[in-house]
Amino acid sequence: MRIAPAVTQRVAIGLMWALTVMTLGVLLFIIAFILANGLPHVTWAFLTTPPESMGRAGGVLPMIVGSLWVAGLAVLLSAPVGVGTAIYLTEYTREGRMTAVIRFGADCLAGIPSIIFGLFGFVFFVITLGLGFSILSGALTLSVMVLPTIIRTSEEAIRAVPKSYRDVSYGLGSTRWQMVTRVVLRSALPGICTGIVLAIGRSIAETAATMLTAGSALGFPHSVFQSSRTLALHFYVLSREGLSMPNAYATASILIIAILLINLSAYWLMRRLVAKVV
Amino acid sequence: MTQGPPGNHEVEEAAAWLMRRQPAAPSSAYCPVNRPAKMRIEDFGAAFDGTEVLRHIDLEICACERLAIIGPASGGKTTFLRSLNRLNDLAPAFSKTGRILLDGQDIYDRKMDVAVLRRRVGMVYAVPIPLPWTIYENIAYGPRMAGVTGRDRLDAVVEGALKSAFLWDEVKDRLEDLATNLSGGQQQRMCVARVLALEPEVLLLDEPCSGLDPISTAKIEDALVELKSKYSIVLVTNNTKQAARASDRTAFFLMGELVEVGPTSQVFTNPTHHRTGDYITGHFG
Numbered sequence: 001m002r003i004a005p006a007v008t009q010r011v012a013i014g015l016m017w018a019l020t021v022m023t024l025g026v027l028l029f030i031i032a033f034i035l036a037n038g039l040p041h042v043t044w045a046f047l048t049t050p051p052e053s054m055g056r057a058g059g060v061l062p063m064i065v066g067s068l069w070v071a072g073l074a075v076l077l078s079a080p081v082g083v084g085t086a087i088y089l090t091e092y093t094r095e096g097r098m099t100a101v102i103r104f105g106a107d108c109l110a111g112i113p114s115i116i117f118g119l120f121g122f123v124f125f126v127i128t129l130g131l132g133f134s135i136l137s138g139a140l141t142l143s144v145m146v147l148p149t150i151i152r153t154s155e156e157a158i159r160a161v162p163k164s165y166r167d168v169s170y171g172l173g174s175t176r177w178q179m180v181t182r183v184v185l186r187s188a189l190p191g192i193c194t195g196i197v198l199a200i201g202r203s204i205a206e207t208a209a210t211m212l213t214a215g216s217a218l219g220f221p222h223s224v225f226q227s228s229r230t231l232a233l234h235f236y237v238l239s240r241e242g243l244s245m246p247n248a249y250a251t252a253s254i255l256i257i258a259i260l261l262i263n264l265s266a267y268w269l270m271r272r273l274v275a276k277v278v
Numbered sequence: 279m280t281q282g283p284p285g286n287h288e289v290e291e292a293a294a295w296l297m298r299r300q301p302a303a304p305s306s307a308y309c310p311v312n313r314p315a316k317m318r319i320e321d322f323g324a325a326f327d328g329t330e331v332l333r334h335i336d337l338e339i340c341a342c343e344r345l346a347i348i349g350p351a352s353g354g355k356t357t358f359l360r361s362l363n364r365l366n367d368l369a370p371a372f373s374k375t376g377r378i379l380l381d382g383q384d385i386y387d388r389k390m391d392v393a394v395l396r397r398r399v400g401m402v403y404a405v406p407i408p409l410p411w412t413i414y415e416n417i418a419y420g421p422r423m424a425g426v427t428g429r430d431r432l433d434a435v436v437e438g439a440l441k442s443a444f445l446w447d448e449v450k451d452r453l454e455d456l457a458t459n460l461s462g463g464q465q466q467r468m469c470v471a472r473v474l475a476l477e478p479e480v481l482l483l484d485e486p487c488s489g490l491d492p493i494s495t496a497k498i499e500d501a502l503v504e505l506k507s508k509y510s511i512v513l514v515t516n517n518t519k520q521a522a523r524a525s526d527r528t529a530f531f532l533m534g535e536l537v538e539v540g541p542t543s544q545v546f547t548n549p550t551h552h553r554t555g556d557y558i559t560g561h562f563g
Contacts (some may be wrong), residue, residue, distance in 0.1 A: 094370060162407075164405075164407045165407070165409060166368075167365065167368070167403070167407070168403070168407050168409060169409075169419075169423075170365065170368060170396065171363070171365060171396060171400070171401040171403070171473075172396070172397075172400075172419060172420035172423065172472065172473070172476065173393045173394065173395075173397035173420060173423060173424060173476060174393065174419075174420075174423040175423075178423045182423070183409060187410060
């Protein structure tokens with residue numbers, strides 16, 4: 001017997017609702033669970049003091065600083081390279097074997113598990129280049145890891161700029177470089193920023209790759225050549241070794257809130273940029 | 279009788295303005311022989327991916343004239359126009375034969391700086407394409423890229439260009455508004471102003487009125503009359519009436535070939551080639 005279209009319609013809508021609610025429910029449950037367990041332990045002292053006895057007591061100040069250093073430096077290194085690659089791929093070369101190879105390479109890079117990046121960073125930056133466990137090694141490793149994200153999102157953003165803008169710019173006697181910097185990048189900026197924000201989020205959340213490259217020293221980092229434990233790694237160590245579950249949840253809460261804040265401020269910034277540019 | 283809504287009133291006023299308007303300067307008085315050639319096209323041919331689009335074009339564009347190019351679709355009109363400032367170079371599979379001279383210098387020569395050429399030979403596209411910035415930034419973009427700096431100098435350039443395009447009075451108080459908020463006709467005049475800001479020697483217009491209402495069209499045609507005292511104007515149009523109104527000479531392109539060129543009055547009243555007459559009277563095209 002045929003089922004009436006009106007019935008299938010209802011069933012489909014109901015099913016999609018259920019799936020949406022389930023997905024959001026799981027996400028909200030995880031966040032709420034961590035915040036409920038962690039937030040009560042997040043105090044001003046926790047944020048501003050170094051850990052004591054391996055993290056059983058004390059705070060997480062060095063990890064906050066270490067995370068900011070590693071993630072900030074990683075994106076600072078990869079953003080110019082990634083955006084530059086995207087510009088080259090879209091504006092300075094014709095589609096061909098070369099662009100296909102670069103794009104394929106970037107896609108492969110995006111699919112590699114982060115622990116492999118960690119291993120590569122350990123072998124190459126830590127040992128071969130002799131940088132040791134350090135913020136610099138971690139940042140360099142992460143910059144390679146987030147490069148594909150930045151390349152791909154920037155490329156999409158640049159491609160979305162209408163071709164007619166390029167014609168107009170050329171028609172008004174601009175060079176290719178002027179056209180790219182004044183017209184294309186200006187219009188593509190919001191999209192490029194989105195990619196960079198995604199990259200910051202990934203860098204801050206990364207654990208495996210930083211464990212093998214930035215190390216897990218507990219001290220306060222005074223230079224990029226020193227080892228520093230990131231927040232994500234600190235959480236991992238605290239919970240894995242059963243040092244202090246309250247402090248582990250508190251660290252995780254800080255991590256979640258930090259990523260939320262970064263995303264929100266980025267969207268806010270982007271809205272202002274878009275309002276100014278478009 | 280009751281007062282109509284303000285919208286109606288505006289329309290009536292505009293219609294009255296259109297009726298009062300003086301027709302464009304008489305085109306019959308023009309004699310091409312007395313003018314020096316600004317651009318000379320010699321045996322020019324163009325092809326995309328090996329497919330010939332233009333064949334054996336020989337044409338002179340005189341200083342301070344308005345040359346209209348008419349002809350049915352896909353006759354090579356736009357390709358010809360885009361060849362004059364090398365915009366076709368941007369298409370990957372473009373190739374050409376013959377020469378195009380600007381003041382005696384081959385524009386396809388290695389020594390020619392393409393950016394400078396495009397400033398000297400400016401282009402207005404069929405569809406107004408405002409960059410998503412303010413009116414001021416749109417007009418100042420070209421001069422800035424050419425190295426003009428200083429707010430005072432740019433202000434003067436922007437004002438001059440907008441006045442030449444008959445747009446100044448409508449936008450002088452809103453230069454910092456987004457150009458995308460202008461009406462279609464205003465956008466197209468802004469695009470004309472944007473090119474004029476570069477003080478070109480030749481102005482190329484590719485069906486500039488194709489998407490505009492009669493009043494906006496009239497305003498652009500009026501601007502062309504004023505502009506021809508300073509620039510050579512090449513106007514591609516699908517509207518034969520516009521060619522008749524707004525040009526001194528007319529060239530008829532058919533299937534990639536230049537069929538005939540002559541003073542507009544002669545081409546329209548007494549064409550030498552029967553295909554031209556057929557097209558103008560609407561038998562084909």
